[in-house]
Amino acid sequence: MPNVASVNSEAITVRKLSKRYGVVTAVKDINFAVKEGEFFGFLGPNGAGKTTTVRILTGVIEADDGVALIRGSSAGSIKAKQIAGVVPEMANAYIDFSAWSNLMLMADLYGIASSQAKERSQALLKSLGLFDRKDSLVKTYSKGMRQRLILAMALVSDPEVLFLDEPTSGLDVQSTRLIKDLLRSLNARSKTIFLTTHDMDEANQLCDRVAIINKGSIVAIDAPEKLRMATRGRNSVEVSFSNGVNPRHLAQLPGVKEFEKVGDKYHLYTDDPGKLVATLADYSRTAGLKIVTLNILAPSLEDAFVALTGKEERHD
Amino acid sequence: MIDRDIVWQQIRRALVIAGKDIRIYYFKGPVVIFGVLFPVFLFLSFTIGRHLTADFMIPGLLGMILFFTATSISPIVMPWESQARTLERLMSCPIKPQTIVIGDIIASFAFGMIISVVPIIIGLLMGITISNPVALAAAIILAGVCFAALGIIFSIPPTNMPATINMIASVVKFPVVFISGIFIALNELPVWGRWIAYMSPLTYFTDIARNSIQDQGYLPLIIDFTALIGFTIVFILVAIFMHRKTMPARI
Numbered sequence: 001m002p003n004v005a006s007v008n009s010e011a012i013t014v015r016k017l018s019k020r021y022g023v024v025t026a027v028k029d030i031n032f033a034v035k036e037g038e039f040f041g042f043l044g045p046n047g048a049g050k051t052t053t054v055r056i057l058t059g060v061i062e063a064d065d066g067v068a069l070i071r072g073s074s075a076g077s078i079k080a081k082q083i084a085g086v087v088p089e090m091a092n093a094y095i096d097f098s099a100w101s102n103l104m105l106m107a108d109l110y111g112i113a114s115s116q117a118k119e120r121s122q123a124l125l126k127s128l129g130l131f132d133r134k135d136s137l138v139k140t141y142s143k144g145m146r147q148r149l150i151l152a153m154a155l156v157s158d159p160e161v162l163f164l165d166e167p168t169s170g171l172d173v174q175s176t177r178l179i180k181d182l183l184r185s186l187n188a189r190s191k192t193i194f195l196t197t198h199d200m201d202e203a204n205q206l207c208d209r210v211a212i213i214n215k216g217s218i219v220a221i222d223a224p225e226k227l228r229m230a231t232r233g234r235n236s237v238e239v240s241f242s243n244g245v246n247p248r249h250l251a252q253l254p255g256v257k258e259f260e261k262v263g264d265k266y267h268l269y270t271d272d273p274g275k276l277v278a279t280l281a282d283y284s285r286t287a288g289l290k291i292v293t294l295n296i297l298a299p300s301l302e303d304a305f306v307a308l309t310g311k312e313e314r315h316d
Numbered sequence: 317m318i319d320r321d322i323v324w325q326q327i328r329r330a331l332v333i334a335g336k337d338i339r340i341y342y343f344k345g346p347v348v349i350f351g352v353l354f355p356v357f358l359f360l361s362f363t364i365g366r367h368l369t370a371d372f373m374i375p376g377l378l379g380m381i382l383f384f385t386a387t388s389i390s391p392i393v394m395p396w397e398s399q400a401r402t403l404e405r406l407m408s409c410p411i412k413p414q415t416i417v418i419g420d421i422i423a424s425f426a427f428g429m430i431i432s433v434v435p436i437i438i439g440l441l442m443g444i445t446i447s448n449p450v451a452l453a454a455a456i457i458l459a460g461v462c463f464a465a466l467g468i469i470f471s472i473p474p475t476n477m478p479a480t481i482n483m484i485a486s487v488v489k490f491p492v493v494f495i496s497g498i499f500i501a502l503n504e505l506p507v508w509g510r511w512i513a514y515m516s517p518l519t520y521f522t523d524i525a526r527n528s529i530q531d532q533g534y535l536p537l538i539i540d541f542t543a544l545i546g547f548t549i550v551f552i553l554v555a556i557f558m559h560r561k562t563m564p565a566r567i
Binding site for chain 1: 325
């Protein structure tokens with residue numbers, strides 16, 4: 001049983017949670033807690049168990065074992081669902097309804113008073129740039145507009161805890177930015193946000209802490225910055241040249257452990273970035289090359305993610 | 317311990333789901349075709365040329381239309397919802413799976429009630445008299461719920477393909493129509509035929525309708541109503557229990 005005192009300050013509590021589909025274990029004995037008002041990222045490669053975990057937490061499916069609580073109430077109970085807003089992965093609004101009708105339907109299903117529902121819906125549609133099209137059928141909306149509407153539907157009940165499963169996946173820049181800005185402002189108003197994503201930049205920009213799940217097990221939980229810094233040996237130097245360079249020569253420079261071409265730039269991984277910068281300067285002079293970009297890069301959250309999930313792969 | 321507030325809250329939300337179903341699904345072409353036109357033409361093809369009286373025809377027509385209407389859309393609402401990816405959204409709302417099932421049954425029932433007025437008006441225009449309107453009205457309401465729940469049972473297999481569910485529904489619906497005393501009255505059936513007829517809820521509704529319109533029911537009304545209530549309870553419980561099990565497999 002989770003400790004009651006600690007559970008009281010936790011918006012989401014997960015203890016020894018497991019879910020199996022036949023012989024496949026989608027989620028295996030996972031434990032984590034999300035504090036009230038925290039922006040929590042849940043990262044993992046495809047098929048890692050992210051969506052299964054979210055579906056258990058939002059009461060769409062039941063766990064086989066373990067405990068999942070939303071503000072102390074069992075996940076899936078009416079009480080837990082009443083205080084949660086959900087943006088499911090690949091979900092859709094009713095396309096034969098207008099945005100306004102979809103919002104009113106959600107408000108009715110959450111038992112929100114009509115006047116309050118109208119007021120909130122107006123404010124949400126305005127902040128998400130949909131107000132002018134509120135009476136158009138959703139079937140005429142673009143993907144970005146539909147996703148913004150689904151977020152508005154999740155927020156019409158003014159939930160204390162918000163679950164988002166890949167909310168910006170495949171969206172245009174404008175919609176992504178609108179959604180991120182709204183999420184930031186919600187978190188600033190002390191709303192707890194549980195974000196599932198495989199976009200490392202998004203997690204890095206938004207989350208206070210992230211959990212990384214791989215093959216149904218949590219492999220790390222920490223602040224993005226701490227995870228990043230804990231990834232040793234992934235310092236790199238980014239370099240680009242104005243004229244052609246032989247990539248093999250770059251890979252053979254002293255101190256280069258790994259080598260990667262990223263667009264028109266090269267990422268050279270090393271234990272000593274300072275020394276490699278000097279080596280590159282010497283190399284460009286002797287080879288008659290002109291350096292356009294030269295940056296030292298610290299390990300990214302993506303590096304941490306790859307290191308952690310890759311390590312799991314190797315253990316198998 | 318049953319929490320009354322939660323029960324009332326879930327009933328209100330079931331009505332919201334029913335309203336949504338009616339607005340989205342019940343104003344579509346297939347409803348008119350499979351719910352009204354199809355049973356009318358099927359009925360006419362078996363009755364024209366047999367010199368049957370309006371008193372005999374109208375109870376059968378009423379039974380067929382109610383049966384086909386209440387089971388025309390209810391089986392495919394769930395596959396439509398999962399195909400359109402709206403079901404997961406609905407399941408994460410503060411409603412129980414049984415609330416979704418009850419909401420779907422209410423929508424189908426309401427639609428059946430509205431459409432059942434059509435054969436009654438046709439009958440009245442043809443000069444029939446309803447000797448027991450209370451029994452007929454009670455039977456229409458009861459059968460509406462019963463057939464709507466049966467329709468929901470058809471959609472228990474967790475497929476997202478409405479065509480698959482329609483096929484399952486048709487395999488059951490057509491034989492039911494032929495064994496329920498619609499085209500041949502119960503008293504004209506052989507003993508073994510009557511025993512088969514007793515397995516169909518439509519039999520009891522048709523018998524009540526004949527009793528109320530022709531004064532020629534085969535079974536006592538108390539048996540008809542008891543059987544219809546029994547079928548209704550069983551269908552609702554099976555629909556709720558099985559959908560609770562299969563609903564998560566739809567997403």
